[in-house]
Amino acid sequence: MGPTTRRRQLGAELKRLRDSKGLTLEMAGEAAGVSRATVNRYESNHGPVKWLVVDSLCRAYDVTDEERAALVALAKSAKVQGWWKSYNDAIPGWITPLLTLEDEAVEECHWANTYVPGLLQTRAYATAVIQAAEVRAEPELIERMVDVRMKRQEVLKRETPPHMWAILDEAVVRRRVGSVQVMAEQLEHLRAAASTPHVTVQILPFDVGAHAAESTSFIIIRGAETSLDVVHLSNLSGALYLEKSAELERHKVVFEYLRSQALSPSDTSGLLAELVGEFTAAAHKER
Numbered sequence: 001m002g003p004t005t006r007r008r009q010l011g012a013e014l015k016r017l018r019d020s021k022g023l024t025l026e027m028a029g030e031a032a033g034v035s036r037a038t039v040n041r042y043e044s045n046h047g048p049v050k051w052l053v054v055d056s057l058c059r060a061y062d063v064t065d066e067e068r069a070a071l072v073a074l075a076k077s078a079k080v081q082g083w084w085k086s087y088n089d090a091i092p093g094w095i096t097p098l099l100t101l102e103d104e105a106v107e108e109c110h111w112a113n114t115y116v117p118g119l120l121q122t123r124a125y126a127t128a129v130i131q132a133a134e135v136r137a138e139p140e141l142i143e144r145m146v147d148v149r150m151k152r153q154e155v156l157k158r159e160t161p162p163h164m165w166a167i168l169d170e171a172v173v174r175r176r177v178g179s180v181q182v183m184a185e186q187l188e189h190l191r192a193a194a195s196t197p198h199v200t201v202q203i204l205p206f207d208v209g210a211h212a213a214e215s216t217s218f219i220i221i222r223g224a225e226t227s228l229d230v231v232h233l234s235n236l237s238g239a240l241y242l243e244k245s246a247e248l249e250r251h252k253v254v255f256e257y258l259r260s261q262a263l264s265p266s267d268t269s270g271l272l273a274e275l276v277g278e279f280t281a282a283a284h285k286e287r
Contacts, residue, residue, distance in 0.1 A: 007045050008228055010054070010074045015043040017061040031060035051075040087151070090144035094238035101221045101230055101241075102155060105162040109220040109255050111213050113169040115177065116186060118149050119156060120166065120193050120201075125186040126150070128178035156198065162222075165200045167258045173203060173275055180286065184279035191272040194265060202262035203271055212257040220251055 018028050018039070025036045032039070034053055041047050042057070054075040058068035091099070102108065102119075110117045115129050126149045130142055137145075155161060173190075176183055194201035204211065219232040231242040231251045242248065263271065 006074050006077050007049065008223075010049065010071065011043045011045045013071060013074075014039075014054070014057055017058070017063060018043070021061050023061075028057065028060060032056040049075045087144065087148045090141060090148050092238070094234075097241055098219075098221075098232050098234075098239065099152065101223075101232070102152065102162075104223065105155075105221045106224055107163045107165070107222040109222070109252075110164065110166040111216075111218050111255060111258055112166060112172055113213070113215065113217050114172065114175075116168065116172060116190060117164075117166050117219075119153050119164060120190055120199070121149060121153075122182070122186050122189045123150055124182045125177055128182060132177075156193075161198045163198050163200070165202075165259075167202045167204055167255070167262050169204050170206045173272065180279045180282040184276050184283055187272050187276045187279065191269055191276065194269060194272075200265055201268055201272075202259065202265060203268045204258060204262040208261045211261060212254040218251055220248075220255060 018025075021028075023031070025039045029036045029039045032053070033056055038053065039057070042049065042053065051072045055068065055072050058071055063071075108119070110119075115121075116125065118126065121129070123146060126146050127142065130145050130149070134142060134145065156164065173187060177186070190201060193199045216233065221230045221232060223229055229243075229248050231248060233240040233242070242251070262268070
């Protein structure tokens, strides 16, 4: 388990223990010698973790010495930092939860209606996307941001990588991002990735018409346990991370609808091959 999974499990376990004792947040805080806000913060995974506080809460809940030791160890290990800490200058604060969750995911389900998902982008394509979004950024910062995106992709190169299921609106593979040569290379890269056992790609064709996702892209990040699943939504102002059961279920149902309406993986590969040919031909004409 990585630090984010540990932190979330710690919060869930502390809440379970408090509920089993029938204590309110105020009562738990008073028994442990901390504030109500502190108890709430630990249960909701917000802010840093101090193992002494966890130890005090465990004593207030009358847990066994063995269970208390396990939770204290979980609190200590939750402080481990990820690879992205060295890229703080190029990473906005709102993306850090995505990187930590992604680093521990067993499956990612992407619905993309604008660009190829970052985990499947080529460097040239990613550069064009980031340049368009960060029009006022210096070239050096753009390069660092692209480095982060490329570093993220190492999650798919692990010995046991998460399974990635990406459904792309047809507009994604037809929209020219960068040059036609960049597009040809990107779609060929996408096609090659989809041929590996841990990546599945489907295209939702235009002729499907209206669909369940409306205009919102999202990522369902699945953890080792269902209770650790999260939905990631991003926009110009930052990102949202949805964890409530109803929110998760809605997005999972929408993804299933999209999957049933999209082209099969084999038909998707065929369409990508056609588009690679079209963009390659266009690139030859421009020379």
